[in-house]
Amino acid sequence: MTGYKIIVLAKQVPDTRNVGKDAMKADGTVNRAALSAIFNPEDLNALEQALRIKDSFPGTTVTILTMGPGRAAEIIREGMFRGADDGILLTDRAFAGSDTLATSYALGQTLKKIKDFDIIIAGRQAIDGDTAQVGPQVAEKLGLPQVTYVEEIKSIENGRVVAKRRLESGVEVVSCPIPLVITVNGTAPDCRARNARLLMKYKHAKTVSELQNSNEDYLHLYNERAYLNIQEWTVNDIESVPAELGLSGSPTKVKTIENVVLQSKGAKVISSSDVDIEELMKDLIESHTIG
Amino acid sequence: MNSIFVYCEIEDGQIAEVSQELLTKGRSLATELNCNLEAIAIGHQLEGIEKNIIPYGVDVLYIADDKRLAPYSTLPHTSIVVKLFEEQKPQIALMGASSIGRDLGPRVSSALHSGLTADCTSLVIGNHEDKKQGKVYENLLYQIRPAFGGNIIATIINPDCRPQMATVREGVMKKEILDPKYKGKVVKLDVAKYVSDIDFVVEIIERHIEKSKVNIKGAGIIVAGGYGMGSKENFRLLYELAEVLGGEVGASRAAVDAGYTDHERQIGQTGITVRPKLYIACGISGQIQHRAGMEESAQIIAINTDPEAPINMVADYVINGDVSEIIPKMIKFYKKNSK
Numbered sequence: 001m002t003g004y005k006i007i008v009l010a011k012q013v014p015d016t017r018n019v020g021k022d023a024m025k026a027d028g029t030v031n032r033a034a035l036s037a038i039f040n041p042e043d044l045n046a047l048e049q050a051l052r053i054k055d056s057f058p059g060t061t062v063t064i065l066t067m068g069p070g071r072a073a074e075i076i077r078e079g080m081f082r083g084a085d086d087g088i089l090l091t092d093r094a095f096a097g098s099d100t101l102a103t104s105y106a107l108g109q110t111l112k113k114i115k116d117f118d119i120i121i122a123g124r125q126a127i128d129g130d131t132a133q134v135g136p137q138v139a140e141k142l143g144l145p146q147v148t149y150v151e152e153i154k155s156i157e158n159g160r161v162v163a164k165r166r167l168e169s170g171v172e173v174v175s176c177p178i179p180l181v182i183t184v185n186g187t188a189p190d191c192r193a194r195n196a197r198l199l200m201k202y203k204h205a206k207t208v209s210e211l212q213n214s215n216e217d218y219l220h221l222y223n224e225r226a227y228l229n230i231q232e233w234t235v236n237d238i239e240s241v242p243a244e245l246g247l248s249g250s251p252t253k254v255k256t257i258e259n260v261v262l263q264s265k266g267a268k269v270i271s272s273s274d275v276d277i278e279e280l281m282k283d284l285i286e287s288h289t290i291g
Numbered sequence: 292m293n294s295i296f297v298y299c300e301i302e303d304g305q306i307a308e309v310s311q312e313l314l315t316k317g318r319s320l321a322t323e324l325n326c327n328l329e330a331i332a333i334g335h336q337l338e339g340i341e342k343n344i345i346p347y348g349v350d351v352l353y354i355a356d357d358k359r360l361a362p363y364s365t366l367p368h369t370s371i372v373v374k375l376f377e378e379q380k381p382q383i384a385l386m387g388a389s390s391i392g393r394d395l396g397p398r399v400s401s402a403l404h405s406g407l408t409a410d411c412t413s414l415v416i417g418n419h420e421d422k423k424q425g426k427v428y429e430n431l432l433y434q435i436r437p438a439f440g441g442n443i444i445a446t447i448i449n450p451d452c453r454p455q456m457a458t459v460r461e462g463v464m465k466k467e468i469l470d471p472k473y474k475g476k477v478v479k480l481d482v483a484k485y486v487s488d489i490d491f492v493v494e495i496i497e498r499h500i501e502k503s504k505v506n507i508k509g510a511g512i513i514v515a516g517g518y519g520m521g522s523k524e525n526f527r528l529l530y531e532l533a534e535v536l537g538g539e540v541g542a543s544r545a546a547v548d549a550g551y552t553d554h555e556r557q558i559g560q561t562g563i564t565v566r567p568k569l570y571i572a573c574g575i576s577g578q579i580q581h582r583a584g585m586e587e588s589a590q591i592i593a594i595n596t597d598p599e600a601p602i603n604m605v606a607d608y609v610i611n612g613d614v615s616e617i618i619p620k621m622i623k624f625y626k627k628n629s630k
Contacts (some may be wrong), residue, residue, distance in 0.1 A: 014439075016439065099406065100397065100407070101400065101401060101404065101406065101407075104401060128439065129409075129438070130409065130410060130561055131397075131407075131409040131410075132393045132397070132409065133393075133396070133397035133400070133407060133409060134397075135397075136365075136394060136396075136397035136398045136401070137397045137398070137400070137401040139398065140369075140397075140398045140401035140402055141401060145365070145366060145492055145493050146365055146394070146398070147493065148365075148390075148393075148394045149390060149394075162496065167390040167500070168389060168390045168555075169302075169390075169500050169501060169502065170498070170499045170500035170501050171497075171498075171499050172362075172495060172497065172498045172499075173495070173496045173497040173498075174493055174494060174495050174496060175493070175494045175496055176492065176493045176494075177492050186548075187554075250406070251400075251404065251405055251406030251449050251451065251452035252406035252407070252408060252434075252447050252448070252449055253447070253448055253449070253450060254445055254446070254447055255419060255433065255446040255447065255448045256445070256446045257438075257443045257444070257445050257446075258443060258444045258445075258446075259443060263604070264603070264604045265604065265605055265606065265607065267593070267603055267604075267606040267607055267608055267609040268607065268608050268609070269608075269609045269610075269611065270608060270609070270610050271610070271611065271612065272610060272611070272612030272613065272616055272617045272620070274620060274624075276610075277610070277617065277620040277621055277624055278620075278624040278627070278628070280592075280608060280610075280621075280624075281621060281624040281625045281628055282624075282628050284569070284590075285625070285628055285629055289568055289569050289589075289590055290512060290536050290537075290569060290625065290629075291625075291629045
């Protein structure tokens with residue numbers, strides 16, 4: 001056995017968990033600049049599962065595939081610092097405006113081009129949409145079985161993956177043949193930290209576009225050290241039907257977006273003094289709300 | 292007129308709450324659109340299940356009964372739903388935003404190339420004018436959900452692809468039987484025509500399903516904590532207050548993410564929707580995703596150090612101050628005055 005070829009699907013997302021007061025501009029649109037861009041949390045759980053397979057099966061390779069703007073190369077580097085071998089950034093204006101289905105189509109076509117893989121692992125869902133759709137949709141596009149909500153990959157033997165799934169109402173252990181798509185739950189172990197040696201090794205890893213925009217004095221290094229080149233694929237690197245991509249390939253359209261304007265119900269404001277709290281509790285008891 | 296379809300989740304021969312809620316919503320949408328409400332039940336030993344589905348106003352119930360179809364597994368259920376939708380061409384399909392619906396829905400939507408909107412908080416029928424194409428779409432399903440950190444509410448439509456698919460969390464819609472004697476047709480599917488051997492490559496080795504011990508949805512009083520509780524230790528105060536008042540403890544997503552309590556207590560768009568007679572929000576700022584799950588509570592008390600917290604806008608009482616000081620006082624004065 002020479003290990004497994006694993007592709008981790010990851011997404012760079014705005015950190016919607018830490019939305020501050022300046023998250024919206026005066027005109028009611030989202031102020032993306034005020035939100036930091038992070039490695040989607042559950043995709044890190046997915047990466048950890050991939051790295052554990054790599055630990056157990058020498059010869060395993062872990063490739064991060066992400067679709068996004070040029071800066072999304074940041075999460076590929078982040079993944080390499082933690083143990084991924086390489087990454088592919090799929091980036092092109094043709095993908096702009098993709099809903100989950102158009103995203104899955106583009107990722108699916110990319111995976112068909114990569115062709116040589118055993119296990120695809122993704123986070124259950126991304127925090128900017130919480131849809132949990134791309135994993136299963138990619139599986140369907142590739143005609144592969146899917147195992148969602150995985151908390152632990154228990155074994156890989158005889159061409160089958162045995163994994164524990166965390167459901168709302170319990171757990172389930174399933175066995176699924178390779179190749180397959182796995183989505184990993186946030187209850188799975190956290191991703192390991194950056195490794196100092198890998199950080200040194202990959203700190204200058206760049207995509208072609210990043211290289212073109214940098215004043216790198218060491219351009220020759222990128223020829224000598226192939227691992228520093230993060231692959232950047234555009235729509236031309238995959239086979240695709242244009243009508244299936246981006247906005248035109250997205251069955252769902254956003255009809256309207258409304259800024260949330262709250263009208264106060266005019267609450268009774270009280271202090272934390274004994275008198276006020278006692279008064280409140282008496283009111284609630286009298287109105288039979290409690291007691 | 293093409294029908295509205297609801298996928299009915301079944302566990303141990305029982306129809307999931309969320310499916311009953313969607314049948315109720317599906318019925319009202321079908322009445323508005325003057326079309327049939329149809330449902331699909333997939334599982335094993337489903338004899339008599341129609342008695343628990345048709346009364347919601349279901350005109351046609353399709354049943355796929357085979358021992359290989361229970362418990363739920365992605366591939367066979369997908370194959371049946373996809374083929375049935377190809378035959379029946381529903382205009383709208385609704386599923387629970389549950390472990391099952393969120394596993395099945397995207398797979399079906401991909402196979403049919405139809406749009407799917409997750410975790411809708413409201414479903415409404417409306418028109419849409421595409422000015423660029425000079426085309427008016429009538430009677431589309433508006434799939435409404437908060438988005439982007441809760442700062443916006445998005446209305447999503449699927450103008451061209453069918454079915455228009457949406458998932459909805461448990462508790463968001465209300466369930467209501469239309470007519471216990473409603474006359475609906477039952478169609479038993481020939482399962483062999485809908486699945487193939489390749490659909491059974493995934494094997495379920497073990498399964499431990501536990502009914503949740505937490506009954507937040509049915510609680511009359513909920514004491515909920517947010518990230519502002521500060522620690523797991525402080526969260527214990529909420530259990531004390533809930534016990535004294537005879538209520539349950541709930542949490543915001545931030546509190547769950549911080550590890551203060553379990554996911555099964557999460558209230559909001561991606562958790563449970565509740566309508567208790569009293570909701571006490573402690574250290575919860577109240578982003579829209581949380582409010583979506585509790586703002587229909589009869590009375591709301593917000594305890595917060597931030598006078599600008601959005602939760603205060605939906606509250607009946609606002610207590611400005613420190614939860615660790617206020618909760619013990621509430622317990623003390625409740626005990627003093629309740630006897």
